[in-house]
Amino acid sequence: MPMASVNPELVGKVLAEDLYSDAGVLLLPRRTVLTAAHVNSLRKQRITRVSIAEDLSEGNGEKISAQLLDKGGDREIVVCYLEAMEQTRRLFERVDIGQMPSLHEFCQAFQTLADQVGERLGLFRSLYVLEGADSYTYRHSLNVGILCTLIARLLKWDEERISLMGAAGFLHDIGKTRVPREILLKPGKLTDEEFAEMKRHTVYGYEILKQMEDAHETLAICALLHHERLDGSGYPDGRKDEQIPLECQVVAVADMFDAICSDRVYKQRTSPFEAARMLWKEACDGLLNIEIVSPFVHYIAQLYVGAKARLNNGEEVQVILIHRDEPMRPLVRRQGEFVDLRNHRQLCIDKMLG
Numbered sequence: 001m002p003m004a005s006v007n008p009e010l011v012g013k014v015l016a017e018d019l020y021s022d023a024g025v026l027l028l029p030r031r032t033v034l035t036a037a038h039v040n041s042l043r044k045q046r047i048t049r050v051s052i053a054e055d056l057s058e059g060n061g062e063k064i065s066a067q068l069l070d071k072g073g074d075r076e077i078v079v080c081y082l083e084a085m086e087q088t089r090r091l092f093e094r095v096d097i098g099q100m101p102s103l104h105e106f107c108q109a110f111q112t113l114a115d116q117v118g119e120r121l122g123l124f125r126s127l128y129v130l131e132g133a134d135s136y137t138y139r140h141s142l143n144v145g146i147l148c149t150l151i152a153r154l155l156k157w158d159e160e161r162i163s164l165m166g167a168a169g170f171l172h173d174i175g176k177t178r179v180p181r182e183i184l185l186k187p188g189k190l191t192d193e194e195f196a197e198m199k200r201h202t203v204y205g206y207e208i209l210k211q212m213e214d215a216h217e218t219l220a221i222c223a224l225l226h227h228e229r230l231d232g233s234g235y236p237d238g239r240k241d242e243q244i245p246l247e248c249q250v251v252a253v254a255d256m257f258d259a260i261c262s263d264r265v266y267k268q269r270t271s272p273f274e275a276a277r278m279l280w281k282e283a284c285d286g287l288l289n290i291e292i293v294s295p296f297v298h299y300i301a302q303l304y305v306g307a308k309a310r311l312n313n314g315e316e317v318q319v320i321l322i323h324r325d326e327p328m329r330p331l332v333r334r335q336g337e338f339v340d341l342r343n344h345r346q347l348c349i350d351k352m353l354g
């Protein structure tokens with residue numbers, strides 16, 4: 001296991017082993033993503049060397065960190081994201097073994113990141129360039145929390161409701177901690193019974209959040225109803241239209257967007273433009289709320305102006321201009337020429353390159 005000196009270079013690295021003080025007190029557990037605060041505290045305790053995960057599989061955080069930094073992410077916010085992911089992992093593991101962290105503890109894991117992303121959008125753009133299905137549950141929870149905050153802002157909701165939406169998105173899938181791992185991670189198609197069990201994560205989530213100390217009713221309702229669709233085709237109740245609270249409709253949009261854009265065990269990720277097209281179609285077909293989807297899709301598309309992408313025919317292009325009428329079919333530059341994807345319906349943006 002490589003040893004490294006305790007200095008600012010350690011920020012963003014992952015501990016390979018549990019770290020104890022001379023008195024045998026656990027200071028930091030294995031897989032902690034080191035922050036500047038950790039480094040300072042280690043120096044104060046006169047710890048000069050620590051073991052660092054070198055093999056990338058050892059610290060998944062490092063793999064993600066390297067990718068985010070490589071894609072131009074800013075170091076401070078990348079560290080913040082990884083730290084939030086690590087805290088999320090620990091909190092979910094506690095729920096897994098039947099413990100119940102308080103809402104306050106969950107909010108602590110998420111809030112710093114949400115505040116940072118609100119100010120700097122660079123990370124958001126990099127989120128969907130990440131490769132690999134590892135840590136999906138934690139990443140998905142964080143991403144949906146961030147997206148819900150963003151959508152609530154776009155809808156001009158008040159600050160209290162915006163921060164409630166962050167927590168609602170962050171905790172919407174907490175019921176999955178009660179679904180057997182073989183089902184959650186199964187690469188192939190689920191059997192009818194397995195799918196029925198998977199759907200139960202909504203009810204489990206409701207039950208968990210109802211028991212949580214200081215939890216808010218809206219959080220439990222969002223966990224219960226985020227798979228409902230306006231036409232009554234969703235689950236668990238098959239509710240329609242205004243029977244589904246607006247907060248749950250927001251989580252539904254954020255959840256679907258992140259699921260489409262991320263690598264999963266059973267599928268590779270799709271580009272945000274393709275995800276936006278799918279959301280738009282769901283809204284036109286009456287499943288998702290167009291009042292939520294429209295501002296969101298426009299906003300997301302704008303974020304990628306200037307980004308490099310690959311088309312479904314393999315050509316590399318740069319996103320130049322987003323159209324108001326069809327944000328998911330932008331004007332792109334292909335080598336020396338401009339191509340308007342509205343006029344080339346067979347082409348679409350397959351993958352963002354950074």
Ligand SMILES: [Fe+2]
Pocket residue numbers: 172173201226227255
């Ligand atoms: Fe879900």
